[in-house]
Amino acid sequence: MAKVVLKLGDDISTDIIYPGRFMATVLPAETTQYAFADLPEFNSKLRSGQVTPGSVIVAGKNFGCGSSREQAASTLKGYELIIVARNFARIFMQNAINLGLKLIVCPAIEAEEGDELELLPDKIIDKTSGREFQIEPLPKARQAIIDAGGLIAYTRERLLAPAATKKKK
């Protein structure tokens, strides 16, 4: 069971997730302190350890729009959050998959803060409201990266097996 710890609307930009003024901080281990820095209440909950790993943020359309800054994904990965949104912006989605941050595309999701969700491979059951929502699979192109445990591991495999790089599909 996963608890909804934050409910957000549409078009949540990377400026909200990780404000530009903290971009000089780049290392994944250091980015966590600035997650949602302009939502001070939630930021302080995160930093004080009140949010357990595996908790869920629920959002509307176009989550992660805007900048390509990878800090937006690494800061959420640092807390092992799960992001459930109606859809995601492309670069954010790719960064999340590359870093192993869990995203769920759920086009009709409606849930409130405090709701307990059961996350199944094909659907989400909101145990609090009793409603069910279908999940859309992530782009098939990215499955190999997810399976390898992220892009660093996947690229490392390719470097060590250069023949595969030349192989045509």
Add this chain to the structure above:
Amino acid sequence: MAMTMVEKILAQASGQKAVKAGEVIEPKVSLAMSHENAALVINQFMEIYKDTGLKPKVWAPDKIAIIFDHRVPAESAKTATNQKKIREFVAAQKIKKFHDIRGDEGGICHQILPENGYVLPGTVVVGTDSHTTSHGALGAFSFGIGATEMASVWALGRVLNVEVPKTIKVVAKGRFGRYVLPKDFILYLIGKISAEGANFKVLEYHGPAIEKMPTSGRLTVANMSVEAGATSGIFPPDKETQRYLKEEAKVKGSIDIFGPDPEAEYDQVVEIDVSQLEPVVACPHTVDNVKPVSQVGRVRVNQIVIGSCTNGRLDDLAMAARILKGKKISRGVRMLIFPASFRIYQQALQLGYLADLIKAGAVIMNPGCGCCLGVHEGALGDNEVALSTTNRNFKGRMGNPKAEVYLCSPAVAAASALTGYITDPGKGGK
């Protein structure tokens, strides 16, 4: 098989006769661009090589470009240290296309790449910056990626597991009015199809109004294509592309002109008659919240910004200088000008534009991105309003979540500087 622009480019870059939207390929990269976030790319690059027994070595030092532009000159010790670390990496890996903080060759990445002839039609360009879509103006398939993805490109010279995107064809007919600029066109398009209207897709631009548009305007349109969610915006290379690359970017050798196949398959076709457009603004806090200037009422502004990768080119500065020459900007308004590169800065200096702007009360800043994304210079106070020719108006964008940002063309920005409120340049306010 009939192909779109992006299908043709990706077929070539992946060594295949043809590819179709939805196929998964691994295209070769012709140019890989980063800015200060190269500090993170370097970290991830080293991580890839960890415990492999291999020596970390970039695949092609001449195909990597690094440009310092986001926080220049450094605003903090942390940034300065990151920039130092990047310089050391550039030297160790013998990276050729490096643009440091210099008045003779520095500037914003999305102007440095085109003006130096680094981008050629038909190539694949990636950058660790979402506005890498800009370079589609020259007929490249150019898109933004994250730092870890770039580390992978530095190692392999390819982007792994790319799904060939679908394409939306945009056809622009008619003639632009005197004060209706490419910025108004792209803002109108984003307003029409929404901030996610082209998500995971490519916007391919056609039509008589596009053929007449100079490369500077195409760069503005391609730049902001990402604000509709597009992976890339692309202009089929034509005579204007050849002119720009030969005359302005000093590219030697032949430049191929090509277009999509007539029977290419499009996800949808959007037609716009630019004759019907009027100057517009994107209202807070989303780029698709677009309204004609005539319908926003009397919105007082505290800060006006002209410049950035979106609208800091010579004709943008010329437009502003023409409107402001011999006049004074309104008391209570501060106006900041960010030329897109030092080459443009020098041209605007020689042509007298900068003097006109300074005499009117504007402040000329050095080329850079800092103000647009709220990291360096030009921050807004609580409840202040900015009117800016930059590309994003998200909450907190200019460094303060309690402020508001409106986006517009250089003509609207300059006309509004005179009145102190958002003003249609054709009507001149009052």
